[in-house]
Amino acid sequence: MxxxxxxxxxxxxxxxxxxxxxxxxxxxxxxxxxxxxxxxxxxxxxxxxxxxxxxxxxxxxxxxxGPAVLQLGYGFLASMDIACIGQPVIDSLRDATGLACHVVIRDGRDIVVVARAPSHLPHFRSVKINVGTRLPAHAATHGFALMADLTFDELRALYPERNLRRFTSLTPGTVEELYDRVLEDARRGYSIGESSFESGISVVSAPIRDAKGKFVAVATATLPASKVDMVLLEGGLVRKVKEAADVLSRRLSQGAQVASKDLERAELQ
CATH class of the missing domain: 1.10.10.10 (Winged helix-like DNA-binding domain superfamily/Winged helix DNA-binding domain)
Known part of the structure; x- marks a missing residue:
């Protein structure tokens, strides 16, 4: 019971x-x-x-x-919008790269998978990340990209403890280390993570922005390897992930504009 x-x-x-x-x-x-x-x-x-x-x-x-209920509702609707809009885009990204691809959002100190496109290639099927999977944001490359618009003070408020839990030797162990990594990824506009959370798993992530330019999600490609294959990088893997993220950013922005126009029409009736 x-x-x-x-x-x-x-x-x-x-x-x-x-x-x-x-x-x-x-x-x-x-x-x-x-x-x-x-x-x-x-x-x-x-x-x-x-x-x-x-x-x-x-x-x-x-x-x-009160406003907390509205925030929960908006957060749910936003994640559903991103999942619905994102699915065909990451399906295409999966087909173009052969890799398992996902759309991921941040929920406080966690990241949450809201859409997935599993790889069709037999040797990549070991990547078992499902919709609803939660990972610690400070240890996952997706989290670095999703926290790229936070100030150091905001990051410190999110992680007030002296030391952060390390999952591998490459996991940031302090807020200062985490902030340095976040800034590095923010400057180049994408993230490459090699075994920062789990040994033998690497990812490439690029941020998805809403109509106001805020980072709301990331598009990712994941492979079961300790390092990202140079052949994949030279074949345009980063470019393809960034293009998928840009497509999703544009679609989210267009959706917001349509919703705003619908609201204006409703208010005039």
């Missing part, structure tokens, strides 16, 4: 009571609907408010969903 966390379950039930038809609810109404005690509802609302999942309205008597 699976175990649940009652407090978390109750908090989520409160959030799901809010809707487009009822965007504002008070503690008495929530108590009546959910069958919780008034003190429990009050404590849950206070906790959700402190985390900005709800906020007070109507002179503090009622609540509505």
């Amino acid at each position: 699976s175990e649940t966390v009652p407090g978390l379950e109750r908090g989520l039930k409160i959030l799901t009571e809010f809707s487009a038809r009822e965007p504002v609810l008070g503690a008495p109404e929530l108590t009546k609907r959910l069958g919780f005690s008034r003190s429990t509802v009050f404590r849950l609302l206070q906790t959700l408010e402190s985390l900005k999942f709800v906020e007070r309205v109507d002179k503090d008597r009622n609540f509505s969903l």
Whole structure:
């Protein structure tokens, strides 16, 4: 039998009571609907408010969903957009390179695979990275590219500890080492990682930007080797990965422009 966390379950039930038809609810109404005690509802609302999942309205008597919920929603929609838009592009990248290719986003201190195109070549099928796979951002080459628009202070806030966990001898061991690597990759516009997270796995990554120029994802090509094959590099591997990332950046930007125009039309109606 699976175990649940009652407090978390109750908090989520409160959030799901809010809707487009009822965007504002008070503690008495929530108590009546959910069958919780008034003190429990009050404590849950206070906790959700402190985390900005709800906020007070109507002179503090009622609540509505807060910005944290919107951020979760936007993050989910953005990752879904990138996954949907990215799939045919990385399929083409896989066909052009023969390598396993992915679209990866950053979620805090992790990177998350949101789209994959496995290699058709038998000797590359050992690369087992699935949609939903999480890796530590500081140890994975994809993470270096995804953190390239962070300042040192922002990076330090993300990693306040003195030493970072090393997975191989090539993993950055401090925030200073990580920042140097991030800057290096930002300057050249792509990343090449050779066994920084897992020995025998190398990748080439290039950043994908949204309509505002922010790094939101990377396109990657992965191969089961300690070093990136010079034949692949000379054959234009970096160029092909960067071109795929550029195509995705343009499509994300075009999608944002279409969404903005749709919103303008809706507001005029």
